[in-house]
Amino acid sequence: KQEVTQIPAALSVPEGENLVLNCSFTDSAIYNLQWFRQDPGKGLTSLLLIQSSQREQTSGRLNASLDKSSGRSTLYIAASQPGDSATYLCAASITGTASKLTFGTGTRLQVML
Amino acid sequence: DGGITQSPKYLFRKEGQNVTLSCEQNLNHDAMYWYRQDPGQGLRLIYYSQIVNDFQKGDIAEGYSVSREKKESFPLTVTSAQKNPTAFYLCASSKIQGYTEAFFGQGTRLTVV
Numbered sequence: 544k545q546e547v548t549q550i551p552a553a554l555s556v557p558e559g560e561n562l563v564l565n566c567s568f569t570d571s572a573i574y575n576l577q578w579f580r581q582d583p584g585k586g587l588t589s590l591l592l593i594q595s596s597q598r599e600q601t602s603g604r605l606n607a608s609l610d611k612s613s614g615r616s617t618l619y620i621a622a623s624q625p626g627d628s629a630t631y632l633c634a635a636s637i638t639g640t641a642s643k644l645t646f647g648t649g650t651r652l653q654v655m656l
Numbered sequence: 657d658g659g660i661t662q663s664p665k666y667l668f669r670k671e672g673q674n675v676t677l678s679c680e681q682n683l684n685h686d687a688m689y690w691y692r693q694d695p696g697q698g699l700r701l702i703y704y705s706q707i708v709n710d711f712q713k714g715d716i717a718e719g720y721s722v723s724r725e726k727k728e729s730f731p732l733t734v735t736s737a738q739k740n741p742t743a744f745y746l747c748a749s750s751k752i753q754g755y756t757e758a759f760f761g762q763g764t765r766l767t768v769v
Contacts, residue, residue, distance in 0.1 A: 547698070574756070575756060577757065577758060579760075584744075584763075584765070585762060585763065586662075586746055586760040586761050586762040586763045587746065587748075587760040588760075589757055589758065589759060589760075592755070592756075592757045594755070632698070632699070634699075634758075636756065642687045642704075642706070642750045642751065642752045642753075642756040642758070643689075643701065643704060644689075644699075644701075644748075644758060646691075646698040646699040646700075647698055648696070648697060648698040649698065
C-alpha cells in the first residue's frame, strides 16, 4: 500500500527566501505525483503534476522534481511571497490505479513580511 | 468556466439523519472521487467511480453511499451509520489514463448538531 509522508509539517520563512518542501513515498511503481495548494477552508488547487517518465516540471516560481528510485519528490518555491502562505500537499498514484491518489498530510507554509 | 461544483458549502446534520452532498463536474472527466479531510490528517478516500453506474469503495467507505447515474454527477450520502461525520468533504475528478491531473471542488463542511 502506498504511503506518502511530508516533512516538515510546518515551515515559516521570511519573504524572498527560496525554499524546498519534501515528499516521500513508499511504492516506487508510481504513475504520477501531484502537488496541490490548499488555503484555509478551501478546496485543493493543482500546482504541478509529474508523470512517471518525467523528472521535473516547472510553473512560474515553482519547480517540482521526482526521483522514483529514492521515493522522493520536492517542490521548490523561488523568491517566496506572503501570498504563498498555504498548506502544500503532495499525492501519488501507482501503476494500475492511475487516477487514485494517496495524499501526504501536508506542509503548512507561512511566509513573513 | 470548466470545473467542479460542490454544494452546499456548509451543512448541518442532526443525529440519525442522512444527508446528501452534491458534486457536479463539466470537465468531461471519467473518474470522480470523494475524500474526507480531518484536522491534522491527510485526505482519505471514501469512494471513487471510473465509469457511469460503477463505483468502488475507498479506504473509509463505512457509513457512506454514492451513486453515479450521470457522468457529470457523483453525489455522496452520509448515512446515520457514520458515527463521526463532522469533517470537510472534497470531491475531485480526473481522466483515468494518460495525463490524470485531478481537480477539486471547494468542499462541503459537514457538522453534526
